[in-house]
Amino acid sequence: MADRPRDLADRLADRAAPRRPPADGFVRQTWTLPRDQARDQARAFLTSYPKAAYMSAVESWRELPGDRIEFTVRRLPSAD
Secondary structure, eight states: OOOOHHHHHHHHHHHSSSSOOOSOEEEEEEEEEEEEHHHHHHHHHHHHHHHHHHHHHHEEEEEETEEEEEEEEEOOOOOO
């Protein structure tokens, strides 16, 4: 089925709009580091904010040229 012009305009507007973080209550941090430093940074984050208290996790990661890793971690703002 062919898209209507309005559908195309809506998709393009969604791409042009600035991305907003999801409103799910998590605090997110993103780093781009060389592989070894990325591993150390993720380990330090997960040690500082344990999963049992903060529900912390590596949310996403990707390999970039030059053996660099971009990754995003998330955690709850506080433990109750």
